[in-house]
Amino acid sequence: MLYAVCCILYVLKRLDESLASREKALEDVQVNLKDERQKLKSLETKLLDEEKMRRKLHNSIQELKGNIRVFCRVRPPVASEMANHGKVASMRFYGDDNDKMELSEEVSSTLGKVTTKSYPFSFDKVFPPESTQEECFEEISQLVQSALDGYNVCIFAYGQTGSGKTYTMEGPPGAGKGMIPRAVQQIYQVAQQLNESNWHYTMEGQFMEIYNETVHDLLGDCSNYGKIKHDIRHEKSGKTVITDMTSVLLDSPARVNTMLRKASQNRATGATNMNERSSRSHSVFMLRLNGDNPVTGERTTGVLNLIDLAGSERLAMSGSTGNRLKETQAINKSLSCLGDVISALLNNKEGGHIPYRNSKLTYLLQNSLGGNSKTLMFVNISPLSEHFNETLCSLRFATKVNSCRIGTARRLTR
Numbered sequence: 001m002l003y004a005v006c007c008i009l010y011v012l013k014r015l016d017e018s019l020a021s022r023e024k025a026l027e028d029v030q031v032n033l034k035d036e037r038q039k040l041k042s043l044e045t046k047l048l049d050e051e052k053m054r055r056k057l058h059n060s061i062q063e064l065k066g067n068i069r070v071f072c073r074v075r076p077p078v079a080s081e082m083a084n085h086g087k088v089a090s091m092r093f094y095g096d097d098n099d100k101m102e103l104s105e106e107v108s109s110t111l112g113k114v115t116t117k118s119y120p121f122s123f124d125k126v127f128p129p130e131s132t133q134e135e136c137f138e139e140i141s142q143l144v145q146s147a148l149d150g151y152n153v154c155i156f157a158y159g160q161t162g163s164g165k166t167y168t169m170e171g172p173p174g175a176g177k178g179m180i181p182r183a184v185q186q187i188y189q190v191a192q193q194l195n196e197s198n199w200h201y202t203m204e205g206q207f208m209e210i211y212n213e214t215v216h217d218l219l220g221d222c223s224n225y226g227k228i229k230h231d232i233r234h235e236k237s238g239k240t241v242i243t244d245m246t247s248v249l250l251d252s253p254a255r256v257n258t259m260l261r262k263a264s265q266n267r268a269t270g271a272t273n274m275n276e277r278s279s280r281s282h283s284v285f286m287l288r289l290n291g292d293n294p295v296t297g298e299r300t301t302g303v304l305n306l307i308d309l310a311g312s313e314r315l316a317m318s319g320s321t322g323n324r325l326k327e328t329q330a331i332n333k334s335l336s337c338l339g340d341v342i343s344a345l346l347n348n349k350e351g352g353h354i355p356y357r358n359s360k361l362t363y364l365l366q367n368s369l370g371g372n373s374k375t376l377m378f379v380n381i382s383p384l385s386e387h388f389n390e391t392l393c394s395l396r397f398a399t400k401v402n403s404c405r406i407g408t409a410r411r412l413t414r
């Protein structure tokens with residue numbers, strides 16, 4: 001009996017010891033957990049600080065590069081042009097930063113003496129004919145990042161009909177895909193990474209066309225095309241609202257392809273000849289990026305505008321009548337207003353007048369062409385000799401834009 005009691009006491013003692021050591025282990029685990037939580041919190045704070053610093057540095061770099069930048073892109077000759085014995089103009093590309101080009105032509109004097117006349121140009125970047133879409137996008141991807149960080153960004157393609165504007169902006173599907181699908185893809189990727197710093201993004205896209213100074217919805221019901229009047233309003237918050245314009249929530253990269261297809265369908269509805277129409281209207285893809293950080297309480301709205309402008313060639317006014325004359329006048333007016341706005345920005349003193357209201361295009365882009373925005377212009381040019389004069393005009397217009405340096409961009413916060 002005594003032996004049994006001793007055994008029970010012994011077992012109880014061992015159990016007691018084991019319990020005590022488990023309690024101690026639990027205590028240790030709790031202390032460790034507290035330490036780990038503290039470490040995690042300080043890492044989170046560090047991550048937030050680093051993200052803030054990244055945004056600040058990124059913006060400083062963009063400002064140093066200039067808030068209006070101009071890239072020149074020369075397309076290669078296409079097969080049909082080569083088959084028709086198209087003559088390629090003499091062009092030279094140089095500069096340590098791939099930022100210079102020279103156009104040359106042979107001119108005959110009245111005495112029959114042939115000399116070479118050269119026209120040198122310098123831009124932020126020059127893309128020769130062999131440049132890929134990937135190379136072009138690499139240069140603009142930093143501006144896409146700025147839109148995510150809450151700045152208004154405007155990227156537009158300027159040039160004569162057939163110079164490669166649509167190819168640059170939308171591009172053929174696959175490896176050649178253009179700036180719009182690449183920008184959306186980058187935004188998805190970066191938005192996912194920024195989730196780790198507690199930033200949550202939503203993206204809404206609108207796609208519109210300005211034809212004859214009238215705004216059309218390219219994402220609405222085809223049967224409504226041209227029947228609804230859309231007004232442009234700028235709210236005090238800096239937001240641009242276009243009334244009754246379809247807005248598409250872009251919650252997966254595949255949506256952008258569906259959206260581009262829909263836009264091209266609508267464009268076809270509005271035109272008897274799609275190519276003809278696309279070169280005589282401006283298309284504007286407006287992507288609004290709303291960022292929300294519940295931890296820091298920060299909210300940002302950035303807008304990325306990608307604009308494929310109407311063909312810039314000087315269309316003969318004489319002989320044009322009816323619709324053609326109206327179209328010609330509308331294109332000439334809006335492109336020259338764009339030049340006027342840029343000149344005004346160039347010469348602007350604080351608070352000076354900028355004639356945004358003189359055309360639908362400049363009014364729509366008001367918040368993306370000024371002190372509160374970053375702007376990039378692709379001037380697309382044809383390589384052919386027969387387009388030499390138009391090419392020269394485009395390069396001169398772009399030079400005017402390039403010498404325009406606008407004020408410091410401010411981030412839009414909601």
Ligand SMILES: Nc1ncnc2c1ncn2[C@@H]1O[C@H](COP(=O)(O)OP(=O)(O)OP(=O)(O)O)[C@@H](O)[C@H]1O
Nearest residue numbers: 075076078160161162163164165166167278279311
């Ligand atoms: N970088 C390029 N590489 C290969 N082909 C190109 C390139 N740029 C343009 N092209 C081709 O050149 C032709 C004209 O290009 P595109 O339609 O993009 O011109 P555009 O300036 O948009 O004309 P439009 O004003 O009529 O819309 C197309 O056949 C296009 O595929």
